[in-house]
Amino acid sequence: MKNAIEVRNLTKHYKNFSLDHISFDVPSGSIVGLVGENGAGKSTTLKAILNLIYPEEGTIKIFGKENTEDSLTRNQEIGVVFDECMFPGDMKLEQVGKMLSCIYANWDQRAFDMYQQKFRLPLDKCIKDFSRGMKMKTSIAGALSHNAKLLILDEATSGLDPMVRDEILDIFLDFIQDEEHSVLVSTHIISDLEKIADYITFIHDGKIHFSESKDELIYKYGIVRCNEKEYKNLEDKHIAGVKRNSFGYEVLVDNKPELEKRAHSFVIDKAGIEDIMLFMTKGELQ
Numbered sequence: 654m655k656n657a658i659e660v661r662n663l664t665k666h667y668k669n670f671s672l673d674h675i676s677f678d679v680p681s682g683s684i685v686g687l688v689g690e691n692g693a694g695k696s697t698t699l700k701a702i703l704n705l706i707y708p709e710e711g712t713i714k715i716f717g718k719e720n721t722e723d724s725l726t727r728n729q730e731i732g733v734v735f736d737e738c739m740f741p742g743d744m745k746l747e748q749v750g751k752m753l754s755c756i757y758a759n760w761d762q763r764a765f766d767m768y769q770q771k772f773r774l775p776l777d778k779c780i781k782d783f784s785r786g787m788k789m790k791t792s793i794a795g796a797l798s799h800n801a802k803l804l805i806l807d808e809a810t811s812g813l814d815p816m817v818r819d820e821i822l823d824i825f826l827d828f829i830q831d832e833e834h835s836v837l838v839s840t841h842i843i844s845d846l847e848k849i850a851d852y853i854t855f856i857h858d859g860k861i862h863f864s865e866s867k868d869e870l871i872y873k874y875g876i877v878r879c880n881e882k883e884y885k886n887l888e889d890k891h892i893a894g895v896k897r898n899s900f901g902y903e904v905l906v907d908n909k910p911e912l913e914k915r916a917h918s919f920v921i922d923k924a925g926i927e928d929i930m931l932f933m934t935k936g937e938l939q
């Protein structure tokens with residue numbers, strides 16, 4: 654499988670923060686969710702991929718080419734949505750369409766009109782008078798209307814109600830159906846990723862904790878609820894996080910299928926993506 658994006662050893666230093674040699678891929682035809690707490694480095698990573706900031710170290714390849722090459726052509730193939738609407742506030746949708754048609758060689762006005770109707774966006778109001786949700790929908794409509802092969806979305810569904818979010822998630826799923834299209838999305842809404850992501854990349858404090866297939870994560874991680882003796886019998890190398898409470902131990906392990914095959918007295922529960930992130934960062938063992 655080819656990669657739409659390859660990030661290797663990306664490093665960027667700010668005062669009091671470093672994005673520290675991060676590496677991950679966005680395979681073609683997939684949706685990759687970039688997750689992490691506030692200030693973890695998600696937007697910095699996306700900005701570096703989009704050439705908006707310049708890293709001190711590392712390489713980024715988009716469609717197999719280093720992102721210093723031919724960025725004008727390449728940007729035509731990327732649809733971008735940030736958490737703020739970038740269009741001038743005094744424009745109406747018709748003017749936004751005209752502006753984007755001058756920027757994108759493959760601008761598809763029919764697709765933009767279709768999204769305007771689907772998202773019920775008003776034609777008679779200026780962007781500055783749109784609600785936050787309307788602004789986000791306008792940005793998403795623009796990103797989806799120039800035949801992009803890659804969508805890069807930074808908190809694009811924040812501020813949208815659950816019904817609209819669901820509608821947009823389905824659009825993203827349709828977008829990747831032909832294996833040529835890919836999506837990299839940063840979000841705090843983990844349930845959205847549980848629905849659509851093929852891979853999850855977890856950044857914590859500027860470092861990658863994991864970048865793996867979502868199904869594999871859910872298959873292999875489990876939460877063991879046990880007493881101290883049982884906890885001490887678990888193999889250290891499979892323990893990814895521990896929480897102690899008045900009932901005993903809750904332990905995140907990465908060998909759930911193996912433990913389930915053996916005889917044991919403790920309970921093993923499924924671990925969701927959010928559990929895995931919380932155990933890894935807030936557990937006693939990190």
Ligand SMILES: Nc1ncnc2c1ncn2[C@@H]1O[C@H](COP(=O)(O)OP(=O)(O)OP(=O)(O)O)[C@@H](O)[C@H]1O
Pocket residue numbers: 667668669670689690691692693694695696697698
């Ligand atoms: N231009 C800048 N100058 C100095 N520090 C910066 C700059 N841009 C980002 N940072 C710092 O880099 C760190 C990571 O920020 P970033 O916006 O990448 O986080 P994030 O994971 O996207 O967070 P959030 O979920 O809150 O959007 C933060 O500590 C932030 O203050």
